[in-house]
Amino acid sequence: MSIQENGESDTLRPLWVEEPAVRPRLPDPVRTAAVRAVLIVSLTTIQAMVAFLSTVTGSWLAFPMVVSSVASTVVATWSVLDVWVTRQVWNQRNGVVSVPSSTARRLRRERRQARRTVRQEVRDAERIRRRGRPNRLSPQP
Structure with a gap:
């Protein structure tokens, strides 16, 4: 152990300190639906960007990508609504906090x-x- 210039010692400190969560953890079905929705929305965003860039460059891939992006947007909207519905159903079945x-x-x-x-x-x-x-x-x- 050595004393540094500012007077602090080289004691071992933990990398992080556990703190209690402010809000309780989401129920498993709701968390599963939320993870699924985030993945679908992020893939839809990437697909829309590829569709835009292929349209700008005049690629033959532009039309199929735009059509599939529209379909993916519908699926992404459905997945986000699924999170909301799953949460409502869980609250209704298991009561309030x-x-x-x-x-x-x-x-x-x-x-x-x-x-x-x-x-x-x-x-x-x-x-x-x-x-x-x-x-x-x-x-x-």
Whole structure:
């Protein structure tokens, strides 16, 4: 260890420091759709640039590239919409972020409680029906 001119020592420092994320990570299906959309949009941009440059130079490749660029633009738009739809579906299926005042959690709790109540009533009715019947081996006319 040596002391440098400015007074700092040559101690080993980590290359980076882990910091907690400000926003939570995207759910897997949404992240997959987003990566797919970024790849498709970037390829569409490259294709549009090649179409433009081949048009400027008067290449025979200009017309097929322009036609395929139009088709790629439609696909890219669809992929970006897919990210939005996938996120909406994920939020709808899995509820909102869990916080104590969450409406989705309260509704799920109420539905669960209602199902338990119905099941308990059915069980009680079945128990009462079985208890009220005398033990007969054969039915009476």
